[in-house]
Amino acid sequence: MTAPATTSAPAPARSWAAWLTTDVAARYTARLLMLVVWQAIGVLSTRIPTPVGTIEFLIDEMMRGEFWPHLTWTLRRAAISLSVVLVLGIAIGWAMGRWWRVGAYFRDVVTIMLALPAFIWALLSAMWWGFSEVGPFVVPVLAATPMLVASTYEGAKSLPQPLIAMSTAYRVPKVRFFGWLVLPAMSPYIFAGFRYAVLAGWGALSLVEFFASNWGAGYRAAFWYDAGNFNGLMGWGLVEIVVILAVDRLVLERLARRSRRWQEGTERW
């Protein structure tokens, strides 16, 4: 599609061509191309939202004062349910790796939970709890915990056995044992799994808000969808994407990298 330009143009033109093949230029070309193609498709079709229309809609929404309350509410829900996911996932995953009986006990349950799509939970929660706060809390937990459990389980199985034996022999207190040995050794697995869990939980949250809530970003998307305003739907979808990308890029990726720092230079990484 786009091979590196191998032009043999005269000197001034070549510096242009050389600039055009740099990484930065390539990135901006891709972004620009995407926007232009999207706008072109949107103009040609009546159903598809355009980027310009979407931005206009978002500005309108902010002017109406509907933007921040809904978004912050969704973020609050996500924060609460994801902290529960973190605690539950680490506890279950560690226990599965520590005692093989627990591991066997939860094995198939985790497999089944991983296989279940979040939208079924969202529909069930709509039927069971209606538009209450229970659904937006429970569904992300159900959807995201198995991912973290699976990853932590791998981490718990790979804990350094000699160190565990030594800390038992020297009777290291439990708190220090966990804080200094178990958690740091598992942290690369935990953070890798947590990134996935956050993605899954965020998706599940937006689904359950779409189906079974009357407050939050997903609800606004559903509202504009029902009203037939596709720019509005796209706008809120875009907001959800931007938020999750920002969280993933700025927070989680850095944490994951930091958690792997002590392993740098070792063979496995």
Place this chain on the structure above:
Amino acid sequence: MSLAPSTRRLLASQFYSVAGIATFIGIWAYASSRMEHYVLPSPWTVGKRMVELAQSGAVLTNFVDSLWRTILGWLIAVVIGSVIGFLMGRYRYARAFFHDLIYLAANVPLIVYAIVAIIVFGISGMGPTSVVILFVLPSIALNVAAGMMSVDPDLVGMSKAFNRSRFDLARHVVIPTVMPFAFAAGRVSFADSWKLAALVETFGGSSGVGYQIGRSYHLFSVRDVLAWMCIFVIFVVLLERLVLVNAEHRLFRWRADTPQRNRRWRGASKAAAPAEPVSTSAVETVMRK
């Protein structure tokens, strides 16, 4: 099965995992006995309904519909994704060009995909297929690119020194290195793309598993939703365990004795998304057991 040093232990672990499922069904049965039957039907009612659905042939036709759409989208995505991944692994410009697009496509929440498909395609079979393409493409492309970048440069140099043709090089060096990467990506994404296809059908399909689930929801029948959900899980697990694992064993029999982990890590650490293979393989190993 590193878990089991002896057969007794293996049997015991089987016993525990059955006990785990039995516990959950027990909780379900208890809860349903305390609630109205239309809020939470008992496991037996749902089981009976599942048998009914299976006997009427509804299960088979709907699953074939969904599966066909998923496979079609998945195949198209594999072809396009391999090409993009090849370009990304080969040319620096392509890597920078596709990086943001693929990152974006990989992080769009599934619901957004589903809704966009409904807007664009309305109620037709094209919706699930096209969304599956968009969804599977990034992971295939990223993994193929990682595979391309992990091709051993010494082997490439040697085959050039011995005047091997490019076809030989591709066949004996590049493709064997890239295949495991591509297969890992395809396997993981297949399970998810199947869920996504069902989601799109829930919103606006005219047939398929997702459509049936959505219809049961609109009829407010918890029993039917649960029945379809259980059938769905059974299909996913069966597909994972029987078909894909066997195919993987057969494809990679030749490197059964090589330390596959090291190979993957070395390539993966250079890839665009270093954290990804960790959790992917973790999820995978759990699924496989």
